[in-house]
Structure formats: structure tokens, C-alpha cells
Amino acid sequence: MAGRQRQRLLLENAEQLVLVCGRREPCLRREGAAGLAVLRGASLVVGLDGCIKAVGQADVIRDQFLEATFERIIDCSGKCVLPGLVDAHTHPVWAGDRVHEFAMKLAGASYMEIHQAGGGIHFTVEHTRKATEDELFTTFQHRLERMLRAGSTLVECKSGYGLNLETELKMLRVIERAKKSMDIGISSTYCGAHAVPKGKTATEATDDIINNHLPKLKELKLSGEIHVNNIDVFCEKGVFDLESTRRILQAGKDIGLQINFHGDELHPMKSAELGAELGARAISHLEEVSDEGIVAMARAKCAAVLLPTTAYMLRLKQPQARKMLEEGVIVALGSDFNPNAYCFSMPMVMHLACVNMKMSMNEALAAATINAAYALGKSDTHGSLEVGKQGDLLIINSSRWEHLIYQFGGHEALINYVIIKGKVVYENERCETMSSY
Ligand SMILES: N=CN[C@@H](CCC(=O)O)C(=O)O
Numbered sequence: 001m002a003g004r005q006r007q008r009l010l011l012e013n014a015e016q017l018v019l020v021c022g023r024r025e026p027c028l029r030r031e032g033a034a035g036l037a038v039l040r041g042a043s044l045v046v047g048l049d050g051c052i053k054a055v056g057q058a059d060v061i062r063d064q065f066l067e068a069t070f071e072r073i074i075d076c077s078g079k080c081v082l083p084g085l086v087d088a089h090t091h092p093v094w095a096g097d098r099v100h101e102f103a104m105k106l107a108g109a110s111y112m113e114i115h116q117a118g119g120g121i122h123f124t125v126e127h128t129r130k131a132t133e134d135e136l137f138t139t140f141q142h143r144l145e146r147m148l149r150a151g152s153t154l155v156e157c158k159s160g161y162g163l164n165l166e167t168e169l170k171m172l173r174v175i176e177r178a179k180k181s182m183d184i185g186i187s188s189t190y191c192g193a194h195a196v197p198k199g200k201t202a203t204e205a206t207d208d209i210i211n212n213h214l215p216k217l218k219e220l221k222l223s224g225e226i227h228v229n230n231i232d233v234f235c236e237k238g239v240f241d242l243e244s245t246r247r248i249l250q251a252g253k254d255i256g257l258q259i260n261f262h263g264d265e266l267h268p269m270k271s272a273e274l275g276a277e278l279g280a281r282a283i284s285h286l287e288e289v290s291d292e293g294i295v296a297m298a299r300a301k302c303a304a305v306l307l308p309t310t311a312y313m314l315r316l317k318q319p320q321a322r323k324m325l326e327e328g329v330i331v332a333l334g335s336d337f338n339p340n341a342y343c344f345s346m347p348m349v350m351h352l353a354c355v356n357m358k359m360s361m362n363e364a365l366a367a368a369t370i371n372a373a374y375a376l377g378k379s380d381t382h383g384s385l386e387v388g389k390q391g392d393l394l395i396i397n398s399s400r401w402e403h404l405i406y407q408f409g410g411h412e413a414l415i416n417y418v419i420i421k422g423k424v425v426y427e428n429e430r431c432e433t434m435s436s437y
């Protein structure tokens with residue numbers, strides 16, 4: 001009987017325990033995302049296997065586990081428990097920051113002007129090609145730790161600053177190493193079509209990816225060396241057009257990768273229509289998506305990964321989150337951490353989504369938990385506090401969970417514990433003294 005066994009963790013008597021959902025929903029849409037499941041005066045148990053064993057009213061859990069022993073008990077009185085946040089879009093492996101380009105953009109240069117002049121992604125590619133695997137791993141590890149301290153427990157991580165096979169594989173090996181050695185969950189994405197490498201046409205780059213990169217990834221998967229989850233393309237005017245994008249994504253799908261790509265960011269490309277047709281799991285950006293594309297994504301259950309930091313940073317038109325939500329699109333969020341948009345924090349991303357994209361706080365939290373997990377094909381194990389799911393949790397030092405969004409940039413003093421598979425991986429002592437101010 002579970003109630004008599006040894007368990008890993010008991011979180012006792014939380015003021016609010018935010019389940020997000022409670023009926024094994026794979027994602028939340030429309031009113032599902034508008035009203036989240038929240039318990040008051042509740043407790044949660046994680047077992048030795050790292051999975052949630054029970055969630056419910058504190059007195060019920062106390063009776064049920066009267067004879068159990070726990071490796072750790074945390075008194076959550078006056079605090080809130082939430083699922084670990086899921087960041088559905090990041091580019092965290094690179095060398096060479098682009099602070100100088102931030103200054104250029106503030107002075108009026110556009111993202112594409114800098115890219116076409118050989119900067120932007122090309123600048124980062126040059127530096128990433130020169131960096132050793134260990135150098136890339138060290139900075140990547142620090143970035144993941146910063147994401148973790150901001151509440152992310154599952155993160156999508158892309159390659160894409162190599163463009164040639166050698167450096168793309170170097171980046172993917174770095175990601176694989178972190179998958180094996182770090183607590184934070186990682187969904188890895190091959191993004192060799194992030195830009196057209198210097199000296200090649202888009203067609204030549206597409207052929208190289210299909211004939212050389214993808215067969216190598218298949219081989220490395222079979223040998224167990226690198227296991228990639230998703231395939232990505234930057235489908236954009238002056239980068240990869242719709243036809244090249246289609247060829248690359250289809251070839252990725254054929255070797256078992258989930259389609260999850262950049263579309264309709266700076267120009268309307270009909271990326272959403274293409275993604276829906278190909279059975280994409282998710283499309284990111286979508287600032288310039290068409291009305292037909294929105295309807296097609298809703299029908300195909302293709303998640304929209306919205307990236308508020310990018311729209312804010314580049315002063316783009318905001319993606320039409322409200323229209324997407326009303327049409328029944330699965331809306332997820334990502335930080336888009338990269339040398340252009342240097343933000344690790346999903347709480348800040350949720351805040352921007354609320355203010356700039358007019359999402360409610362409930363919708364933003366659903367988008368940063370269950371729907372982001374859906375975008376990565378992981379909502380059966382992540383994204384909500386339900387029995388059987390992985391025990392990835394946050395405890396915040398506040399009696400209302402909405403403080404995580406409301407306090408813009410305040411998460412450093414608010415996030416008290418980050419827990420993965422029932423193990424405390426970050427404990428923030430400063431929080432006790434600071435968060436009430
Ligand atoms: N738009 C394409 N890719 C990234 C930016 C990458 C970069 O500029 O280094 C994005 O999602 O914002």
C-alpha cells in the first residue's frame with residue numbers, strides 16, 4: 001500500500017496548489033486555458049521514482065500517508081506550488097554575444113539588415129565554429145542553471161549556429177551531454193536550416209541537409225550516440241523559402257523527428273498552412289500568420305509557440321494571441337533565449353505575454369506549462385500536477401500564484417524551491433527575507 005511506503009517528498013499544506021489541469025488533458029484550449037485547476041490548503045507526494053503519487057486536500061493526504069516515511073518534507077504554509085515551467089523555444093548553445101548589435105538595433109537597424117550584412121546568426125556561427133566542445137558546454141551549463149533558477153524544469157534546446165555538419169554535430173553533442181549530466185529536462189532540436197551558410201545557395205544548403213546531415217543524425221540515433229527530438233527550419237524571406245522548408249521538414253519527419261519550426265515571423269510565408277499540412281507539432285513566432293493559417297493550425301492541433309521577448313526586442317507586430325485563442329489554437333510560450341533576445345526567464349515571458357499580447361495570467365501559465373509540454377510532445381509526463389506525471393515543481397514564497405507573473409523580474413526573490421523528479425535542485429534562501437517587500 002502506497003501510504004505505508006517510503007516516499008521522496010511531501011509538500012504540505014500549500015496555500016494554493018496549481019494543478020493547471022486534472023483530467024489528463026494533453027493541452028488546454030479556449031476556456032480550458034482561461035480557468036485553471038487550483039486547490040487550496042493542499043499537499044502533494046512524490047515517490048522514489050520521481051513521479052507524483054498523490055495530490056489533494058492536506059488532511060486527506062495526511063491520513064492517506066500516515067504510515068509513510070519521506071526523504072524530505074517541506075512545509076508550504078503561506079506558499080504556492082506550481083508545475084515546473086516549460087520553455088518551448090531556446091537557442092542556448094553558442095559563443096560570441098551580440099551586445100554590439102543590440103546597440104545597432106536601438107539606433108534603428110533592423111534584424112534582417114544586420115543578418116544580410118553578415119551579422120546576426122552569421123556572427124554567432126563564426127564564433128561557435130571556432131569554440132571547442134568544452135567551451136560550449138561550460139557556457140551552456142551556466143545558461144541552463146540560470147533558466148532553472150528562473151523556474152524552467154523542461155527546456156527545448158536548438159542547434160543552428162554551425163550550419164555545417166561538423167559544427168551542428170558539435171552543438172548536438174553538447175546538448176546530449178547536458179541531457180545526460182543535468183537535472184533539467186531537455187528536448188533537443190536539430191536546426192541546421194537556421195540560416196543559409198555563406199558560400200551556398202538555399203537550394204545547395206537544403207540538399208546538403210537532406211543528403212548529408214539528416215542521414216548522419218539517423219545513424220547516430222541508431223548507434224545511441226545522439227538522440228534528437230525535433231527538426232526546425234527558419235522559414236523566412238531571404239532565408240529558407242516555403243519549398244525548401246517543406247523538403248527539409250518532410251525529410252526530418254521521415255527519420256522520426258517531430259516538426260517544430262520558425263514561421264511567419266518577419267513576413268507572411270504561409271508557414272502555418274505548411275505546418276498544418278505536414279502534421280507539425282508546433283510552429284514558433286507567427287507574428288505575420290494569416291487568418292487561414294490560424295484556422296489550419298487549430299484544426300491540425302499544431303501548437304503556436306509565441307515568443308514575446310523577440311516581438312518586444314525587435315519591436316515587431318505582436319502575434320495575435322487573442323485571435324489564436326479564440327479560434328482554438330493551442331498557444332504555448334518560449335523565451336527564445338539566443339544572442340538576439342537574451343532572456344532566461346519564463347516568468348518575464350509570461351508577463352510580456354499578458355501585457356503585450358493580451359493574454360490572461362491563467363492563459364499565460366497554461367501556455368508555459370501544459371501547452372509548452374504539448375509543443376514538445378511531452379504533455380503525458382510534464383506540464384501539470386497530476387498523479388503519474390514527473391514531480392517537477394516550483395514553490396513560490398507568496399500566497400497567490402499570480403505573483404510569479406505580476407512581479408516583473410521579481411522571480412529571483414520569489415522562487416523558493418525548484419524541484420525536479422521530487423528532488424530539490426535549487427533552494428533560494430534569500431527568498432525568505434526578500435519577497436514580502
Ligand atoms: N528567427 C530566427 N531565429 C532566432 C534568432 C536567432 C538569432 O538571431 O541568433 C529567433 O527565433 O528569434
Ligand SMILES: [Zn+2]
Nearest residue numbers: 089091262336
Ligand atoms: Zn528561435
